[in-house]
Amino acid sequence: MSVDQGSSNGNAMHTRLVVDAMLGSIARKLRFFGFDTLYYNGIEDSSLLDICIKESRVLVTMDEELHKRAMRLGLRSILIEKANNKKIKDINTMETILRALGVSYIEFNVNYSRCSLCNSSIECVNDKCNLKGLIHNNILNLYERFYICKGCRKVYWEGSHVKRLREFAKEVNARLVI
Numbered sequence: 001m002s003v004d005q006g007s008s009n010g011n012a013m014h015t016r017l018v019v020d021a022m023l024g025s026i027a028r029k030l031r032f033f034g035f036d037t038l039y040y041n042g043i044e045d046s047s048l049l050d051i052c053i054k055e056s057r058v059l060v061t062m063d064e065e066l067h068k069r070a071m072r073l074g075l076r077s078i079l080i081e082k083a084n085n086k087k088i089k090d091i092n093t094m095e096t097i098l099r100a101l102g103v104s105y106i107e108f109n110v111n112y113s114r115c116s117l118c119n120s121s122i123e124c125v126n127d128k129c130n131l132k133g134l135i136h137n138n139i140l141n142l143y144e145r146f147y148i149c150k151g152c153r154k155v156y157w158e159g160s161h162v163k164r165l166r167e168f169a170k171e172v173n174a175r176l177v178i
Contacts, residue, residue: 015101018051020061023080026093031114032165033106038119049073060097091168095175104176108165110147110158120151131155 016036019027027039038051045066052059052075059070059077070077078100083089098106115122125131125146132140134148135155143157 016055016057017097018048018055018057018059020048020059020063020066022062023060023093026060026080026090026097028116029090029094029165029168030097031116031119033108033169034112034114036114036119045069049075058101091171091175094168094172098172098176105173106169108162108169110156110162113147113156115149115151115154117154118149118152120149122147122149122156125155 014036016038017030018038019030021039021041021043024039024041027037030037038055038057040048045063048059048061048066049070051057052070053073059066059075060080061067061070061077062080062082064079067077067079078097080093080096083092094106098104110122111124113122114120125148128140128144128146131146131148134153135146135157139157143159145158147156148154149156
């Protein structure tokens with residue numbers, strides 16, 4: 001992944017995140033862009049804070065009270081403002097997170113992505129015959145390059161979602177330049 005980590009934080013890509021339940025869409029995008037991002041739906045706030053403490057993770061939240069609790073504990077926390085339009089919200093949210101981490105540029109590269117479901121790393125599948133039974137044969141015949149999650153074994157391929165991720169990165173990067 002080509003990531004300019006900015007002058008303020010040379011280790012931004014190694015920053016580990018915990019995203020609260022209100023930000024599932026952005027958690028998946030962060031994973032696709034290579035960020036180690038935990039996401040739990042339905043977990044107690046105190047458990048999120050415990051994870052941040054035990055694993056040295058940065059909290060990303062829309063919950064002002066949770067953000068304040070994290071700050072009182074001396075944790076790093078990024079507060080996300082609420083927005084109505086989902087597309088604009090995700091772009092604004094990603095911009096806010098990247099600025100807070102000192103990242104000034106992102107680029108989608110599947111070789112550095114993480115699984116959108118479980119956050120594990122993914123690897124290239126050298127022989128797509130090994131995927132028979134895991135995905136539909138039409139997909140196997142339509143695409144040449146496949147990737148598989150090392151954790152949950154979810155299979156990925158470079159379909160139309162890759163174009164959307166690259167467009168998303170382009171829109172976010174345009175905002176980061178300002």
